Amino acid sequence: MALVEIDKAYKHYGSLVVLNGLSLEIKEHQVVCLIGPSGCGKSTLLRCINRLETIQKGEIRLHGDRITGPGVDLDVLRREIGIVFQGYNLFPHMSVIENITLGPLKVLGMGKAEARDKGMALLSRIGLSHKAEEFPDRLSGGQQQRVAIVRALMMDPALLLLDEITSALDPELVSEVLDIVRDLAAKGMTMVLATHEMGFAREVADKVCFLQEGVVYEEGPPSRIFGDPQGERTKAFLKRIIDAGRL
Amino acid sequence: MNTTAAMASVERANQWRARSRVRAYGALTRAAFSIAAVTFMSVAATAIAIAQFMVQEGWDAVPVWIAGAIPALLCLLVAGRAVQAVRLSMGARSSDDVYEARALGAKASEVSWKTISHSIAFLILCALAWFMVVNDAAVSRTFFDMDLITRSATTVLKAFGTNVLIFAVSAVLILVWALVIAIARTLPGEAGRPIRTIAIIYSDLFRGLPAIITIYLIGFGLPLTNLPVLKDLSSNAYAIIALTLTYGAYTSEVYRAGIESVHPSQIAAARSLGLSYFRTMRYVIVPQAVRGIIPPLMNNCISLQKDTALVAIIGTIDAFNQSKIIASNNFNLSAVMTVAIIFILITIPQARFVDKLIERDRSKRRSG
Structure with missing residues (x-):
């Protein structure tokens, strides 16, 4: 059974249709990359999976259990699904260690010392343990995103949902963030990335989905999507990317 | 996938199911029901007590009892919703279909919270009602003598014209004066320093000085100075000067916050076109600053309207002073309540308008 099944999800804002009966499966330990032109629904899809946005028709299931519709305990759902935003969204009034231990302390009920140890361990894995007491605005964009x-x-x-996490970064800071994602992929983390980094998608993804007008227009392993795309629109999109020198 | 990994993922799924169990909100719905029941009883008891009292005072029995029955019936409705919530919650518990149970539970929780908030609102109104009638309705008689309120309305309303005049003139003066101060405070460079300093001293002084003292000093002080022109002004004019000085200091801070909230890159862009400092302010910075500060400006405006009542201290016959005269003639404060009501009636629409502006601003920022 797939970890997440999205079944004919439909969402519109007023007259603007964002998801138009989109279906997608995410298997455990799979890294799924969503690519496509701006406004094709990548970010909205991610935000619908953790219920920051609500779909109007269709169904999304997690572990085979429907998580759309009324009465779903969203706090529990969001413990199960993490998200990283394009603009980092760190809490500016808390230090790095306070930022990362807030959830474990208040939601998981973890002890203070344990949360701190876990936080420091993860920070040192990404080489930022010396920044634990700093406030976010003293950090570079790449450090904040890490x-x-x-x-x-x-x-x-x-x-883990990653919503264009490198789009706001200066080019030389992109790689330090992508290195972490690569590392997570190797450790078997299930991830969905909305991304414009085609080279990275090609390298790290198990499955690439090209979104167009609110549906998955074409999906497949990266070798096929980037090497031998079938759909006209996929070809046109990739040609634009290549012409812009981004692949 | 090897077996241990498969087992781990099954474990994970089970853990998720255990945590995301159906919530029936039994305790919440029961609490909502208890609160609604208590509210109904308190409101009914209050309505009966007040109605009996009013009938005793010689009011017509039928309309009084009908008026008393309305809140009691409304509370009964709320209690009915609470019963519905309890039943929804029981339905959620007994339903075999997980999704149906979740939907029922969500509905039960929503209805419960609604009943709870309605009940709390009714309880607060109930407490106010008691406050009005205890001690032989002393509160009502002192503040709400309807007869005196209607009798004094015309005279007080006429005197309110003075408040409107003071407000209207000083509002215009303040808007201009405050902008001058704000620009003086944001003058750049070494050359601007003396003027900046003076502007800072001014706004510190007049923000620190209570408005009532400024009005008192100007209203009684200037006539004593024997200065030409200044000694012969009307008390309205003294009030306008004093309020302009006080509110100019506050409002200049609002302008300044607006000016400083415009990103410095805008100055860079405007100066790069060759615009002078003042033209940059005039065409680029101030227009952007003003848009963001309309809500706080409106707040100051409301505050200014209310503070026109302070001029009563220098003997101006404004609505407050007029009503005080009527009140002392009748040994009853209800005339002053007339002014209070007038002030409230004119400021409420403006307060709503400010809320709307803030909301519009916020939604613009959200979509942007």
Whole structure:
């Protein structure tokens, strides 16, 4: 059974249809990359999976259990699904260690010392243990985004959603963030990435989905999507990317 | 996938199912029901007590009892919703279909919270009602003598014209004066320093000085100075000067916050086109600053309207002073309540308007 099954999800804002009966399966330990033009619904899809947004029709299941519709305990759901945002969204009034231990302390009920140890362990894995007491605005964008990933990981999520996490970063800072994602992929973390980093998607993804007008227009292993795309629109999109020198 | 990994993932799924169990909200619905029941009883008891009292005072029995029955019936409705919540919750517990149970549970919780908040609102109103009628309705008689309120309304309303005049003139003066101060405070460089310093001293002084003291000093002090022109002004004019000085200091801070909230890159862009400092302010910075500060400006405006009542201290016959005269003639404060009501009636629409502006601003920022 797939970890997440998205079944004909439909969502619109007013007259603008964002998801138009989109279906997608995410298996455990799979890294799924969502690519496609701006406004094709990548971010919305991610936000619907952890219920920051609500779909209007269709169904999303986690561990085979429907998580759309009324009465789903969202706090429990979000313990299971972590998300990292494009703009980091760290809490500016808390130090790095406070940022990453807030969830474990308040939600998981972890002890203070244990949470701190776990946080420091994860921080040193990404080479930021010396920044534990700093406040987010003293950190570079790349460092902030790495802390944001750690904040999500502290909850031991079954699934990690990454929403264009390198789009706001200067080019030379992108790799330090992608290295962590690569490392997580190797450790078997299930992840869904909305990304514009085609080279990275090609390297790290088990499955690439090209989204177009609210549906998965074409999906497959990266070798096929990037090497031998079938759909006209996929070809056109990739040609634009290559012409822009981004692949 | 090897067996241990498969087992781990089954374990994980089971853990998830255990945590995301159906919530029936039994305790919450029962609490909502108890609160609703208590509310119904308190409101009914209050309505009966007040109605009996009013009938005793010679009011017509029928309308009084009908008026008393309305809140009691409304509370009964709330209690009915609470019963519905309890039943929904029981349905959620006994349903075999997980999804149906979740939907019922969610509905039960929503209905419970609604009943609880309605009940609390009714209890607060109930407490206020008691406050009005205890001690032989002393509170009602002192503050809400309807007869005196209606009798004094015309005179007080006429005097309120003075408040409107003071407000209207000083509002215009303040908007201009405060902008001047704000620009003086944000003057750049070494050359701007003396003027900046003066502006800072001014706004510190007049923000620190209570408005009532400023009005008192100007209203009684200037006539004593024998300065030409200044000694012969009307008390309205003194009030306008004093309020402009006080509110100018506050409002200049609002402007300044607006000016400083415009990103410095905008100055860079405007200066790069060759615009002078003042033209940059005039065409680029101030227009952007003003848009963001309309809600706080409106707040100051409301505050200014209310503070026009302070001019009563220098003997201006404004609505407050007029009503005090009526109140002392009648040994009853209800005339002052007339002014209170007038002030409230004119400020409430503005307060809502400010809320709307803030909301519009926020939704713009959300979508942007």
